[in-house]
Amino acid sequence: MAKRIDVGGLTAYYGSHKAIEDISMTVEPRSVTAFIGPSGCGKSTFLRTLNRMHEVTPGGRVEGKVLLDDEDLYGSGVDPVTVRRTVGMVFQRPNPFPTMSIFDNVAAGLRLNGSYRKNQLADIVEKSLRGANLWNEVKDRLNKPGSGLSGGQQQRLCIARAIAVEPDVLLMDEPCSALDPISTLAIEDLIGELKERFTIVIVTHNMQQAARVSDRTAFFNLAAVGKPGRLVEIDETERIFSNPSVQATEDYISGRFG
Amino acid sequence: MASTTPLDLPPAPPAPRGRPGSTGRAGDKIFIGLSRGSGILLLVVMASIAVFLSYRAVLAISKDEGNFLTTLDWNPAGDPPVFGIAVLLFGTVVSSVIAMVIAVPVAIGIALFISHYAPRKLAAPLGYVIDLLAAVPSIVYGIWGALVLVPYLEGLNLWLDQFFGWTYVFEKTEVGIPRSLFTVGILLAIMILPIVTSVSREVFLQVPKMNEEAALALGATRWEVIRLSVLPFGRSGIISASMLGLGRALGETMAVATVLSPSFIISLHVLDPGGGTFAQNIAAGFGEADEFGRDALIASGLVLFVLTLLVNGAARLIIARRKEYSGANA
Numbered sequence: 046m047a048k049r050i051d052v053g054g055l056t057a058y059y060g061s062h063k064a065i066e067d068i069s070m071t072v073e074p075r076s077v078t079a080f081i082g083p084s085g086c087g088k089s090t091f092l093r094t095l096n097r098m099h100e101v102t103p104g105g106r107v108e109g110k111v112l113l114d115d116e117d118l119y120g121s122g123v124d125p126v127t128v129r130r131t132v133g134m135v136f137q138r139p140n141p142f143p144t145m146s147i148f149d150n151v152a153a154g155l156r157l158n159g160s161y162r163k164n165q166l167a168d169i170v171e172k173s174l175r176g177a178n179l180w181n182e183v184k185d186r187l188n189k190p191g192s193g194l195s196g197g198q199q200q201r202l203c204i205a206r207a208i209a210v211e212p213d214v215l216l217m218d219e220p221c222s223a224l225d226p227i228s229t230l231a232i233e234d235l236i237g238e239l240k241e242r243f244t245i246v247i248v249t250h251n252m253q254q255a256a257r258v259s260d261r262t263a264f265f266n267l268a269a270v271g272k273p274g275r276l277v278e279i280d281e282t283e284r285i286f287s288n289p290s291v292q293a294t295e296d297y298i299s300g301r302f303g
Numbered sequence: 304m305a306s307t308t309p310l311d312l313p314p315a316p317p318a319p320r321g322r323p324g325s326t327g328r329a330g331d332k333i334f335i336g337l338s339r340g341s342g343i344l345l346l347v348v349m350a351s352i353a354v355f356l357s358y359r360a361v362l363a364i365s366k367d368e369g370n371f372l373t374t375l376d377w378n379p380a381g382d383p384p385v386f387g388i389a390v391l392l393f394g395t396v397v398s399s400v401i402a403m404v405i406a407v408p409v410a411i412g413i414a415l416f417i418s419h420y421a422p423r424k425l426a427a428p429l430g431y432v433i434d435l436l437a438a439v440p441s442i443v444y445g446i447w448g449a450l451v452l453v454p455y456l457e458g459l460n461l462w463l464d465q466f467f468g469w470t471y472v473f474e475k476t477e478v479g480i481p482r483s484l485f486t487v488g489i490l491l492a493i494m495i496l497p498i499v500t501s502v503s504r505e506v507f508l509q510v511p512k513m514n515e516e517a518a519l520a521l522g523a524t525r526w527e528v529i530r531l532s533v534l535p536f537g538r539s540g541i542i543s544a545s546m547l548g549l550g551r552a553l554g555e556t557m558a559v560a561t562v563l564s565p566s567f568i569i570s571l572h573v574l575d576p577g578g579g580t581f582a583q584n585i586a587a588g589f590g591e592a593d594e595f596g597r598d599a600l601i602a603s604g605l606v607l608f609v610l611t612l613l614v615n616g617a618a619r620l621i622i623a624r625r626k627e628y629s630g631a632n633a
């Protein structure tokens with residue numbers, strides 16, 4: 046079930062370093078939201094606060110609220126492990142479990158969540174691999190290690206692994222930056238299909254990509270090196286790229302800095 | 304006909320030829336000469352040692368009136384000389400297996416605790432202490448074990464006898480201070496624990512962050528992260544660490560000699576005194592032996608060497624067989 050994300054006054058630290066400050070936004074269910082901005086402005090940090098991965102980093106600390114539908118992910122008594130089971134994540138570099146077969150990679154999250162009968166598991170694995178547009182390429186070698194696939198296939202394997210557990214939200218941190226153009230296109234197509242079922246947030250440094258895949262775009266910026274990153278504006282992608290309301294956004298998009 | 308380009312370009316620099324190491328600078332040449340020379344020297348020295356030892360060993364074995372592999376006795380000074388390695392092989396394997404069974408799981412547990420459970424403030428000093436302990440010569444643990452530990456083991460032995468005596472292996476048929484293979488095994492376990500822990504910890508710390516985050520992002524608990532990412536990645540490292548420990552256990556001399564009351568019997572009652580190991584037998588006998596006796600001991604030493612080779616080969620096979628699944632190419 047795709048869910049709405051409501052972020053309110055979110056600030057994140059690495060130890061004493063404030064990486065992002067006072068970010069508020071709403072992400073609609075069954076939509077793609079892209080984060081753009083110069084590197085170091087805190088896009089990854091912010092993304093990782095949305096599934097409580099930020100606090101895994103030593104010294105990582107978060108203030109503020111993240112509501113998933115109406116439940117605060119940072120409420121007292123909320124287990125971060127449970128949060129991560131409902132908010133999936135795909136990383137910049139494909140990271141399949143190297144010792145596991147393709148099948149086991151996709152089944153890994155399911156096996157954490159509970160016990161399934163063998164044929165049930167096989168059904169979900171097939172469905173997830175089809176969902177990630179990978180099934181036809183790997184159906185004959187499900188028992189081979191996932192690390193033997195090409196980079197683009199590995200990334201789609203990671204997407205299959207993430208969607209196998211039917212998360213409410215799917216976070217992607219520059220999922221194509223380590224991939225060739227063809228694999229990138231494959232993943233962009235896939236994102237278009239996945240948004241029918243999931244709420245998707247994607248960080249990208251590629252503005253054409255943001256324009257191609259997203260419904261809404263958020264522009265982040267930082268006042269100076271060492272200052273915390275902030276959300277400059279978030280709007281319909283078309284608007285951001287044609288007629289943004291803030292000058293800094295226009296400067297960034299037209300390549301005048303960053 | 305090399306430089307007939309239409310534009311008057313300077314000739315391209317010659318493409319490097321051959322291996323990049325042999326491009327002819329004086330320093331390179333000296334270095335190559337030195338490393339090649341010392342490599343060859345090392346091989347020659349090792350080969351001549353091997354030839355010398357094998358020669359002596361063959362000499363001794365050819366005069367053995369018993370069977371070198373099966374005789375349950377070690378009496379090269381007798382007339383006729385009778386000696387065999389069966390007891391030593393048995394004792395070495397049994398005590399080392401006991402040591403590994405105890406030490407490896409405990410070492411992995413401690414290493415995981417330091418690398419993945421302990422709070423940062425505790426982890427750093429703990430790791431440091433383990434590294435220090437691993438550097439202490441094992442004889443120190445041996446002496447401590449013989450003086451302090453052995454007397455305490457009597458209780459453990461009685462307990463094992465009472466509850467697991469029915470397994471035959473843990474049946475105790477002789478009372479008294481347990482100068483047995485089991486005690487030796489425990490002592491060896493303690494001696495190799497720091498080195499196995501230290502290396503395992505090093506391996507666990509090297510698990511790439513992205514491998515662990517893959518598990519975390521699926522909603523894995525700390526233990527599940529270890530199961531999904533850390534242990535599979537560390538697998539070959541754990542095997543290497545264990546082999547390092549096993550190497551020490553197989554060759555440990557003084558500690559075994561201090562604890563064991565040797566005798567030339569083979570008994571699966573590991574709690575009963577008696578038995579022997581290669582290293583212990585050599586240490587105990589080398590001083591008093593005549594030249595022939597020493598040759599006999601050298602022969603037994605070569606068997607230990609072969610045993611070590613076999614064990615290491617097996618470990619390499621295990622690692623290689625799952626190479627395509629290894630974490631290295633992630």
Ligand SMILES: Nc1ncnc2c1ncn2[C@@H]1O[C@H](COP(=O)(O)OP(=O)(O)O)[C@@H](O)[C@H]1O
Nearest residue numbers: 059062064083084085086087088089090091102
């Ligand atoms: N593990 C970390 N420890 C300390 N500071 C970090 C860490 N990761 C990122 N930062 C800092 O947080 C800020 C935002 O980084 P990041 O979120 O990676 O930016 P982006 O993804 O937009 O390039 C940067 O100033 C960066 O130096």
Ligand SMILES: [Mg+2]
Nearest residue numbers: 088089090218
């Ligand atoms: Mg980033």
